[in-house]
Amino acid sequence: MIEPSPNTAALDTPPARRAAALETLARETWDVVVVGGGIVGAGALLDAASRGMRAALIEQDDIAAGTSSRSSRMIHGGFRYLEQLRFGLVREALAERSRLLTLAPHLVRLESLLFPIYGIPYVSKAYYDAGLTLYDILGARHDGGWHQRVSKSGALDLAPALRQDGLHGGLVYHDAVEDDARYTLAVVRTAMAAGSTAVTRVRATGLLRDSMAGAERILMAEDLTSGGSFEIRTRAIVDATGVWAAEADHPFRSASLRILPSRGAHLVVPHDRIPNKVGLAIRVPGKVVFLVPWIDYWLIGTTDAPFDGPADRPSAAGWEVDQLLDTVNATMDVNLTRPDVVGTYAGLRPLIAPSDGSTVKASREHRVTVEESGVVRVGGGKYTTYRVMARDAIDAVLGRDGSKRRPSDTADRRLIGAADPAVLERIAAELATIPAIGGLVPGTASSLVARYGTEAPAVVALGADLDLLRPLAPDRPFLEAEVSWAARHELAASVDDVLARRTRLAQESRDRGAGIAPRVAAILGADLGWGDARQALEVETYLASADREYSVTAAD
Structure with a gap:
């Protein structure tokens, strides 16, 4: 039997704590206010807290309600970027993968993945073997060891349903899997434990210009639970709204950082429907489709295409479901159909727009800009490198000298719940x-x-x-x-x-x-x-x- 919290404890109920946080938001003057409760905003809040800054975060929905709960749930270097010669991005992402495995070992774990090799005999195997060797050299070997070569029979032992026609063996390597939504939440809660404030269901509506405010900025906000508006005084603002920065009514919209949303869809399929012992990385033109091990299920994804609809709550399109099913069935003899799919989900990547409009070629590297209004904006990037993005954003807030005096310590700060x-x-x-x-x-x-x-x-x-x-x-x-x-x-x-x-x-x-x-x-x-x-x-x-x-x- 559960009972409502008694009146004597009313001051310690979740609604009472939220009301107190709203009052604090409006009353105090902050060193920085972060707008957006995805992984980058969460990281920026923790980064600021780690430097002793008075920091707050507002999010118009729930923590990680957008892209940060709709990823492939992988922490990885992205070996496909090697074909694009983005060695720096891969090295940085692999270094962060290693770091995150230490910062939150309860939420991030290594998994084995099989890369089955089809195509021209010897040539295809040598090509992809060289690619994964480079992946290892750039940092992957430090966590899971060097990748392993397996024969055709070895590949079939790990994934019995692989289509045998044209199969020349495979490569087994490691990447990390995480619960993206819970990881983002852990970052926010770690920042809150360090003294920061985070409030959900609060929307930024614009900046108020006030000549009397001096170096301070006045951020206009709306409490979406009550409909009330209020002002937040802060010395700096970080725009970590991701794909929402592309919306026409965005309060800090600017042409200096053009965001190209890209939708990625995923399927959730029962584990017993695909008889694999390990996850799978399936090479398709321009990208890789993953079969990601999850509790009781496989996560299959992802697609990659420009998206021009509303950013709020996207869903997987019918053609994306078909494309992913076709990709799996072309590689595995499992006859996966729509009735096998328990659920789907889709997320939007906040890519920095390339000149040709391609989302497959769009850079996964991030960019930080400082607008004339003083708002620091961060865009692009990968979930894996969120900590670096957040650090760079707060560095921009503090400036070159300030960031040297107050360095970030998030590279070594474990998240709440972490232990060996x-x-x-x-x-x-x-x-x-x-x-x-x-x-x-x-x-x-x-x-x-x-x-x-x-x-x-x-x-x-x-x-x-x-x-x-x-x-x-x-x-x-x-x-x-x-x-x-x-x-x-x-x-x-x-x-x-x-x-x-x-x-x-x-x-x-x-x-x-x-x-x-x-x-x-x-x-x-x-x-x-x-x-x-x-x-x-x-x-x-x-x-x-x-x-x-x-x-x-x-x-x-």
Whole structure:
């Protein structure tokens, strides 16, 4: 039984804490305000906090609601960029991959991937072998070791369904897999633990010019939960809005950094539908399609095409679903069809526009500019290199001398929940001895640690206090307690926040979570003060959005 928070604890409820944060935003003068709660904005907030700056972040939706929860969930160097001779980008990304494996080992893990080789005998194998050797030299070997060559039979042992006609063997290498939404959230929460402020459902609406403000800038903002407007005084602003910078009504729109949104779609397919022992990297013209290992599923992606629609909540187009299915079926004898796809999702990459308009050729390197208004804008880049992008943005805020006096320490600052792998394994083993956890789906304890790291015992303790140690969804390693934890500690304010990003059940359930959404709303309602009518509205709103965003779109 869960009960609404008592009045005596009203000052410590999530709504009360948000109200206090809004009051702080409007009352204080900040060194920097970051606009945008994706991975780059989150990184900029933490970077500023690491330098002792008074920093705040505002996000118009949820943390990582946009691109940063819709990636291929890989932390990688991008070996396909070697063909484009972007060695510097690959070296930098591989260095960051190594760093992130240390900063958040509970959220980032190495996985083996097989690159099957088809084409001209000997020539194709030598070509791709040389490419992965260069990938290793540029840094990949430091984490997973040197890549390995396997024969045709060795490739089939790892991926039995590979089409054998023209198969000449394969190459096994390593790249990292992560939970992109939870990683972004961990960065924000680490910054908040260091004294920064982050508030969601607040939209930047423009800059107010005030000659009396001096070096300060006045950022106009709107609280989307109440509709009220207010001013935020700050010495600097970082625009980390990603693809939203391409929107016509963007408050800091400028021609100095033209963003070309590119949509990438992904499919979610049950693990037992494809009999692989490892992930797969499938070479197609201009890019690579990955079969990414995920809990109980394979993630298949991605596509790459210019996108000119609204940035908010994109979905996979029918042709993208067909293209990905065709790519897998051309390489594997699995006859994957639309009914096999549990869910889909799509994200928009904020690429820096090239002269020819191609998104495949558009640079994944980032750029930081300082506008005449004083707004620092950051665009382009890859999820993997977010920390470098954030550091460069705050360097631009401080200037050359200021950044030398106040250097970033994020290269060595572990994220909340992080610990050495041996410690995390011990925590999982201890949790598994708790009868309420050990009696659930096998692997529940390890799954909790993979999401929460050293905070997993606190999640379980909260569940025991609230009688929420039951499964959230049938046959899945999620607890009802995670919903309350999300509201109390992770800024979750809607059913969508919980099912689409704190868990990934929105994409991983054929019914988009319809069967559990009312229960999620009830648990959230106890912490957020929702009555029955509000809970019903939240469920209705969520299901309408989730069906549009994550279902398998009809063929074009």
